[in-house]
Amino acid sequence: MEINRIKVALAETRRKNKWLAAQIGKNESTISQWCTNTRQPSLESLLKIAKILDLDVRDLLNPSKNVGN
Secondary structure: OOOEOHHHHHHHOOOOHHHHHHHHOOOHHHHHHHHOOOOOOOHHHHHHHHHHHOOOHHHHEOOOOOOOO
């Protein structure tokens, strides 16, 4: 189930997983798991990512009406 759009947001801002990992102090493999929706970040991490990428936190989430369809 694809819950977050972190991978898309990184591509749109021309940033890489490695860059994001360094910015928020997380391991690259953690960022990779978030990007593939294998694991989900905490709300605190989502807020940090949104701030770093200068996005609204809602831009990092897929609409709930599409989840599970």
